[in-house]
Amino acid sequence: xxxxxxxxxxxxxxxxxxxxxxxxxxxxxxxxxxxxxxxxxxxxxxxxxxxxxxxxxxxxxxxxxxxxxxxxxxxxxxxxxxxxxxxxxxxxxxxxxxxxxxxxxxxxxxxxxxxxxxxxxxxxxxxxxxxxxxxxxxxxxxxxxxxxxxxxxxxxxxxxxxxxxxxxxxxxxxxxxxxxxxxxxxxxxxxxxxxxxxxxxxxxxxxxxxxxxxxxxxxxxxxxxxxxxxxxxxxxxxxxxxxxxxxxxxxxxxxxxxxxxxxxxxxxxxxxxxxxxxxxxxxxxxxxxxxxxxxxxxxxxxxxxxxxxxxxxxxxxxxxxxxxxxxxxxxxxxxxxxxxxxxxxxxxxxxxxxxxxxxxxxxxxxxxxxxxxxxxxxxxxxxxxxxxxxxxxxxxxxxxxxxxxxxxxxxxxxxxxxxxxxxxxxxxxxxxxxxxxxxxxxxxxxxxxxxxxxxxxxxxxxxx
Numbered sequence: 005x006x007x008x009x010x011x012x013x014x015x016x017x018x019x020x021x022x023x024x025x026x027x028x029x030x031x032x033x034x035x036x037x038x039x040x041x042x043x044x045x046x047x048x049x050x051x052x053x054x055x056x057x058x059x060x061x062x063x064x065x066x067x068x069x070x071x072x073x074x075x076x077x078x079x080x081x082x083x084x085x086x087x088x089x090x091x092x093x094x095x096x097x098x099x100x101x102x103x104x105x106x107x108x109x110x111x112x113x114x115x116x117x118x119x120x121x122x123x124x125x126x127x128x129x130x131x132x133x134x135x136x137x138x139x140x141x142x143x144x145x146x147x148x149x150x151x152x153x154x155x156x157x158x159x160x161x162x163x164x165x166x167x168x169x170x171x172x173x174x175x176x177x178x179x180x181x182x183x184x185x186x187x188x189x190x191x192x193x194x195x196x197x198x199x200x201x202x203x204x205x206x207x208x209x210x211x212x213x214x215x216x217x218x219x220x221x222x223x224x225x226x227x228x229x230x231x232x233x234x235x236x237x238x239x240x241x242x243x244x245x246x247x248x249x250x251x252x253x254x255x256x257x258x259x260x261x262x263x264x265x266x267x268x269x270x271x272x273x274x275x276x277x278x279x280x281x282x283x284x285x286x287x288x289x290x291x292x293x294x295x296x297x298x299x300x301x302x303x304x305x306x307x308x309x310x311x312x313x314x315x316x317x318x319x320x321x322x323x324x325x326x327x328x329x330x331x332x333x334x335x336x337x338x339x340x341x342x343x344x345x346x347x348x349x350x351x352x353x354x355x356x357x358x359x360x361x362x363x364x365x366x367x368x369x370x371x372x373x374x375x376x377x378x379x380x381x382x383x384x385x386x387x388x389x390x391x392x393x394x395x396x397x398x399x400x401x402x403x404x405x406x407x408x409x410x411x412x413x414x415x416x417x418x419x420x421x422x423x424x425x426x427x428x429x430x431x432x433x434x435x436x437x438x439x440x441x442x443x444x445x446x447x448x449x450x451x452x453x454x455x456x457x458x459x460x461x462x463x464x465x466x467x468x
Contacts, residue, residue, distance in 0.1 A: 007120060009127055012038060014111045015119035016104050017467035023099030028107055029467060030116055031092045031124060036082060038114040039093040042066055042107075043078050056082055065097060069106050074098065088124055089131025122464025126457070129449065136449025136460070137166050137402055143464055144399040151276035153399075160399055166448065168216065172209045173444045176417075179205055180437045183430045202424040202433065206417050213417070217410045229271065229280045230388055233306055235335055236315035237328055238286030241347030244371040245315060246270075246283040249381070275385035282309070287331040306335060311387055312342045318349050318368070341387065345369060345380065405456070406447045413443035 012032025018025065030038055036053050045052055045063035052061045059080045064073035076097040086092035095107065112118065122143075129139045137160060144157030159165075182197040234242040247253050250270040268283045284306070306312060314332050336342050343366075350370030367383060369376035420436035445451040 007123060007126070009130060012116045013119035013123055014038075014108060014116035015124075015467035016108055017094070017124075018099060018104075020101060022101060025096055026099035026101075026104045028095045028097075028104060028111065029092070029119075029124060030094070030111060031086070031088045031090050031119075031127060032116065033091060034115055035091040035093045036080070038111060038116055039078060039080065039095075041114045042110055043076065043095070044073070045078070052078070052080060053082075055080070058082075058085065065095060065107055065110075067106050067110050069109070070103070074103060074107065084131070087133065088127040089133050090127060119466055121466055122461030122468060125464060125468055126461045134161075135166055136452065136456075137169070137406075137447065138163065139449070140399055140402045140405070140460060142468065143460075144402075146465065146468060157399055160402065165216070165402070168212055169444055169447060172212050172413075173441060173448075175205060175209055176437050176441055176444075180434055180441075183434045183437070199424045199427060203421050206421050206424075210414060210417055210421070213410055213414045217407065217414060229278050230310040231280045231282060232311045232313060232384065233282045233284055233309040234313050234315060235284055235306065236286065237317075237320070237324060237331065240286065240315040240317045240320075241371060242286070242315045243268075243283055245313075245345070245347060245369065245377075246281065248371040248374065248377055249281055274381065274388060277385075277388060279384075279388065287335075306338055306340065309340050311384070312336075312338075312340050313345050314342055315345050315347050316366070318346050343367070343383065343387065347371060350375060405460075409443040409446045413440045413447075416440035416443065 010033065012030065012034040014028065014030045016026065017029040018027040040053055042065055043061075043063055044066055045061045049061045049063070052059050059078075059082075061078045061080065063076060063078065065076045066073055074097055076095050079094040079096065081087075081092045084090060097103065097107065125134070125139050125142050128134050129136060134142075141157045141161035145154065145161060148154035148157055179197070179202065183202070234246055236242055246268065250272055252270075270281050271278050272281050273279070312335055314335060316328055316332075320328060332342075332344075346366050346368040348370065349368045350373045367376060367380045369380055371377065416436045416439040420433045420440070423433050423436065442451060
C-alpha cells in the first residue's frame, strides 16, 4: 500500500447510521495539535495535552459551521502505546451523521487527510502492534454475520491462532539452533541432539500445523448460513413442521399429497446461529414437467445442505413404508447428515407403523400442538454445533491466504523428518527447517508482498 505513514489521518470510525454515539478517529504525529484546535476540555482537565499517559477528557467541540458547541469526550493516546503505534485521538460525540461530517471536515481543515480503507489497522500492523492474522481478524469482527463468526474472529484477534504458530516457530528455531551448534563442532564429533530427538520434536510440530491446515480446508465462507432441508414422502407433515419452526404460515398445508411443488426457504435462529430452513417437494415419481422440475430443485437443495430432516408420518400406510425406507436410503447416500423426525404424533388414534416405531434415534413431534418441537430445536443446535467445532480456528479469509503456506511448512518439516530418519547430514535438515520458518513468517505477515497487503486492507471500511 503506497501510503505515507507519517501523515496525520482522520475518519469516522462508527457506523454510518444515526446513533447515540459517533466516533471520529485521528492518528499521526500531529494528532494532539489537531485535537487542540477544535476541542475544549472542561476546566479541571485543561492540561490534557501535557499527559504522557492515555487519557479520557470531557469537553466540547468547537465547529465553525455549527452554531453551538458539540458535547464530546476525547480519548487521547500521546505516545506509541496506541492501537496504531502513533499518537492518536478519538472524539466520542453525538452520533448524528451531519454533525460527524461537519466535525470531520473541520479536522481536515486543521491538517489531517482522509484515511484510506483499513489504514488505521495497516498502521497497527506496520508498527508491530498486531500480526497479519490478527489484522484479518479485525475485519472478521466487523463483518461477522452471527455469534459463531464473531467468536472465531475474537479468538483469532486475541492471538489464539498466532500463539500456536509462534509456538511451532519457537520449537523449530530451538531445534535449528541445536543442529547448527552441532555443525560448528562437527570435527570434534560432538552431538548436541540425536536424530530421534529431531524426529520426535518435529512430529509435535507436524501435529499442530496439520490441525490448522485441516481447519483451513474446511472453513466455511464468511456469511455462510448452514442449510437444513425438510425431506420425505408427500404428505409427511414437512410443510406443517416448516411453519412451526419459522413461527409463521409460509407453506401451504393440505391433506392432498404433492401440494408443495417448489421449495420454500426461511431463516431461523438456532442457538445464536442463523440457519436457512428449506421445505422441499415430497419424494415421488414425477407425473408432469412441473413435478419433475420440483424434484430437480429438491435434489439440488439436498446436495448443498448441512442436515436433512427426514420426515416420516406416524400414520404412514404400511403399503408405503417400503417406499419410505428406499427413498430415505437414497437421501442418506448423499453423504449429508440425516436426522429422522416422526411427525403427526398428536393423533391419539394413530398407532405408529412398524417402520416409524423402529427408528429409535428419531425425534417425535407434533407440529400442530408443538409437542417435541423444542427438543427437536435443541437437537438441531447440538448437531450444527458439533458440525462447526472442527471449523472454529480460522476465519475464511485467513484460511484462503494461509493454506498454501501451512501446507508448505508441513511438507518442509515432513521432509526434515524423513532426512533425519535416513541419517542425512544435519545441514540438509537445517535447510528444510529454514524453509518451514519462511512459510510460517508468511502466515504471520513477517514476510509479505504489497499485493497481499493491498488485497487484505482494501476490504476494510474507512475508519478501521
